[in-house]
Amino acid sequence: xxxxxxxxxxxxxxxxxPGIASMSSPPSDEGIVTSVNxxxxxxxxxxxxxxxxxxxxxSDRLIIVEDIPRELVVKLNNQTGDAELDARTLRxxxxxxxxxxxxxxxxxxHKYNDDGIRSLKFRPVGVYDDPTYSGYSIIRYAKDIEATIxxxxxxxxxxxxxxRSKLLREVINDSIWYFKxxxxxxxVWLGSMEADMWDNKTFMKMKSEKYLIRFAEIRETKxxxxxxxxxxxxxx
Numbered sequence: 001x002x003x004x005x006x007x008x009x010x011x012x013x014x015x016x017x018p019g020i021a022s023m024s025s026p027p028s029d030e031g032i033v034t035s036v037n038x039x040x041x042x043x044x045x046x047x048x049x050x051x052x053x054x055x056x057x058x059s060d061r062l063i064i065v066e067d068i069p070r071e072l073v074v075k076l077n078n079q080t081g082d083a084e085l086d087a088r089t090l091r092x093x094x095x096x097x098x099x100x101x102x103x104x105x106x107x108x109x110h111k112y113n114d115d116g117i118r119s120l121k122f123r124p125v126g127v128y129d130d131p132t133y134s135g136y137s138i139i140r141y142a143k144d145i146e147a148t149i150x151x152x153x154x155x156x157x158x159x160x161x162x163x164r165s166k167l168l169r170e171v172i173n174d175s176i177w178y179f180k181x182x183x184x185x186x187x188v189w190l191g192s193m194e195a196d197m198w199d200n201k202t203f204m205k206m207k208s209e210k211y212l213i214r215f216a217e218i219r220e221t222k223x224x225x226x227x228x229x230x231x232x233x234x235x236x
Contacts, residue, residue: 032183033215036100036147040064042182046175062164063095068154093204096168097152105144105185105214122219130222139223142216144185151209158194161207165192168209185214 033039044064051061072093104120122141130136153168155161169189179187190210 033179034183034218035215036102036149036213038182039147039149039179039184039213039215040098042179042184043172043175046178047171049178050171050174056167059094060164060167061094062153062168065095065097067097068095093155094164095154096164097154099150099152100147102145102147105146122217133222136222136224139221141219141221143219144214145217146212146214148190149211149213151211153207153209155205158205158207161194161205165207165209172211183215185216186212187214188212 033042047062047064050056072095122143124139125142126140127137128140130138151168153161153165155164172187172189176187188211190212192210193208195206195208
């Protein structure tokens with residue numbers, strides 16, 4: 001089968017697929033969740049909005065960061081063995097770190113194994129005229145992704161950590177409408193776990209709050225319009 005004919009068949013099949021939106025102009029993806037990093041950004045925004053709305057005291061506000069600051073580790077592992085924590089150290093201990101695992105989302109309830117059937121490929125979801133080159137269309141594809149987000153709340157005692165974890169869950173639960181407005185398909189709390197993180201010098205404690213989120217990864221390709229593909233196929 002020639003490349004031109006293959007494109008013609010693809011275009012005809014594409015035009016007949018239900019649920020593909022015809023858009024007059026490219027949609028704006030600014031601020032829309034299409035990755036774990038973008039979700040973490042709007043989580044921080046939701047937390048900031050919560051603080052403003054409820055006037056959360058500075059001492060109770062969470063600091064969402066990727067890693068435990070090195071200077072905090074040095075303080076906690078100081079050679080003197082002094083367990084006194086100053087105000088700045090207590091502020092640093094309000095940190096929430098995070099990690100994530102991602103897999104293609106489950107798209108079928110029919111299960112052939114524990115994971116079900118997963119969508120491994122992108123599917124066409126929209127088409128619009130190429131704003132730069134006439135005679136071309138931009139085809140938009142999407143693939144649903146499920147990510148398990150592990151949010152670790154750090155502190156020096158579990159009483160304080162539980163209070164901060166409760167705050168984190170309240171922020172997320174009350175912001176679900178905002179997350180979905182930003183394009184997040186779903187967010188589900190999977191539970192929590194407490195642990196002592198210590199060696200011969202460290203005395204930090206941690207509570208892990210796990211969430212499952214679903215979002216759509218977006219990809220776009222340029223294709224010649226159907227009319228031009230048919231003409232080229234007829235001339236080949």
